[in-house]
Amino acid sequence: MVLGPAFAARDPLVKMMGTLGLALILLGLMAWRAPAGGAFVRVLTLPTTDHRFQLFGAVVNWTQVASLVFAVVLTAGTTAFLRFTRLGTAMRALANDREITATLGVPVRRVEAAAWLGSGLVCGAAGLLLADLFTSLDYTALTFLVISSLAAALIGRLHSLWVTFAGGITVGLVQAVLAPYESITAYRSATPFVLSIVALLWLSRHRVVAISRTAH
Secondary structure (H helix, E strand, O other): OHHHHHHHOHHHHHHHHHHHHHHHHHHHHHHHHHOOOOOEEEEOOOHHOEEEEEEEEEEEEHHHHHHHHHHHHHHHHHHHHHOOOOOHHHHHHHHHHHHHHHHOOHHHHHHHHHHHHHHHHHHHHHHHHHHOOOOOEOHHHHHHHHHHHHHHHHHHOOOOOHHHHHHHHHHHHHHHHHHOOOOOOHHHHHHHHHHHHHHHHHHHHHHHHHHHHHHH
């Protein structure tokens, strides 16, 4: 009621940055009010977590491999679904303009329900993998996980799933590469924000060029 109307008519990139800012505010409130050290200890483990192997000097378990394969298959499957199926086309139309889509006879509520159902199934599958990739689920880890996801979506400009996937991989790789360096490892959590700012500056640059060409 407070923030929604102000962002409703704004650009999707502005909405993304507003969401990141609100997430930081909520994180600060939780850190202020929540007891120190409060976390949900992991109680679920998959059998693939106990099987490990070395890859270029790094120890990798099969749950991590399954997570990467799941992300690739999900990205490819969702891209094909949105491009080649009637329901996927309706979802894309609904995302672009809800009112025009409704006037064309598309059952808006049914399409929305299908989108929420699909999202719920994906989140459930990701949650099974997430329980093994995190040793504990406290509010800080989960919040920065969501922020990293939003940063990846921002890099993809909410248009390209493959660019979003590449953005998520980039955020994870940068954070992993910075881990061994003690002098900067404490600042790894700022990686999503830095990459988001770089993406915004780069996208704004292209937008200015596009506007200037249109003006001429």
